[in-house]
Amino acid sequence: MSIFETQHIHPELRINSYGHYLRRRFGCRVSKVNVDAGFTCPNRDGSKGIGGCIYCNNVSFSPRDTQAEISLEDQLASGMAYHRTRLGSQKFIVYFQKYTNTYASVEHLADLYQRALAVPDVLGISVGTRPDCLTDEALDLLSRLARQHYVCLELGLQSTDDAILERINRGHSLEDFIAAVGRASSRGFDICAHLIYGFPGEQPGEFVKGADLLNSLPGISSLKLHQLHAVEGTELAAMYRRGEFSPLTLEQYVSTAADFLERLAPRVSIQRLYGSSPLEIRVAPQWGLKNNQMWYAVLNELRRRGSWQGISVKE
Ligand code: SF4
Structure with a gap:
């Protein structure tokens, strides 16, 4: 068996991709379908x-037909139909x-999560939240649901540097994140960490060290990583127009993302490697690439280097 197989690194992609993790686990093509359940923050x-966070405009995160006024079941019906037709x-x-x-x-x-899980062909839920907004009751609920369904808790960290977290108005610290992972670990569900690269003043060498932190937290099973991008209606867009935010070039992002992956343990599957937003509200950077081109830009960099996720991790 090759090192790729033993470590779940896909030989073509050179990473442990979440899509392949789901296929290994469930034996079929599984898609995530977004819903807007009417929460605030x-x-x-x-x-x-x-x-809110200086880059936050939730319109940029969500497809147009996920709106809280539409019932959860109707949002799911249209999202699932789209993925069935488009991706099989x-x-x-x-x-x-x-x-x-x-x-x-x-x-x-409980009402929302159980309604979602009751829809035919839904095998699980993924719940995005902040590390400082997790009660013991919510964790117990997710544990109970995880006995019969797939459950993933997605925790936004965004930066491992407290000074950056403060500058971007995250309202929580690295310690809050580590404590939340500790409380959520070993409860029978997956944990995904969210990170962003490209904050003003951020140094690539410091960002890449974040991989060591994730490696040290065994509860973390997957990662979403994306470039910082400014969209309309945010403080970050105003900073960009005032000359206080210089977005990364594509080459800078790709190079540092590849460095990060080389240092990240192969057990952590990769859910995302780029951020996107509707063209009409996108301010900067404007790389002119489609989503899959951004994904492959990072993977092709690993291929160009002859490396793969985890190559630099010392056992
Ligand atoms: S945590 Fe930040 S990014 Fe997430 S919804 Fe709240 S303000 Fe927006």
């Missing part, structure tokens, strides 16, 4: 902070994506 409504997907994971999807009473969370 404690970093916007004053309970943790006001104004057979099973689905419902992705509670918009805002902070644990920011409600546990009764309300």
Whole structure:
């Protein structure tokens, strides 16, 4: 067996891709379908902070036909139909994506998650949230659901540097994230970490060290990584127009993302390697690439180097 097979590194992609992880686990093509369940965020409504993260415009995160006014079931029906036709997907994971999807009473969370899981061909849920918005009751609920369904908790970290977290108005610290991973680990569900690269003043060498931190947290099973990008209606877009934010070039991003992957343990599957937003609200950077071109830009860099995810990890 080659090193690629033993470590779940796809020999063509040179990473442990989440799509292949799902295929290995469920034996068929599985797609994530986004829904907007009508949550807000404690970093916007004053309970943790006001104004939100400087790059946050949730319109940029979500397809147009996921809106809270449309019932969860109707959002799912159209999302699943799209993925069935477009990708031939057979099973689905419902992705509670918009805002902070644990920011409600546990009764309300249970109702939403169970309704999603009751839809035929849905095999699991993925719940996006902040590390400082996780009650013990919510964790217990996710553990219970994970006994019969696939469950993934997606925790936004964004930066491992507390000074950056403060500058971008995240309203939580690295320690909050580590504590949340500790509380959520070994409960029978997956944990995905979200990271962004390209904050003003961020040094590539420092960013890449974040891989060591993720490696040191065995509860983390997958990663979403993307470039910082400014969209309309955000403080980051205003900073860009004032000359206070210089976006990365594609080459800078690709090179540092590849460095990061080389240092990341192969057990961590990769869900995402780029960020995208609708063209009409995209401010900067403007790389002019389609989503799959951005994904392959990073993978092709690994190929060009003759390397792969985890090549630099010392056992
Ligand atoms: S935590 Fe998420 S939803 Fe809340 S302000 Fe930040 S990016 Fe927006």
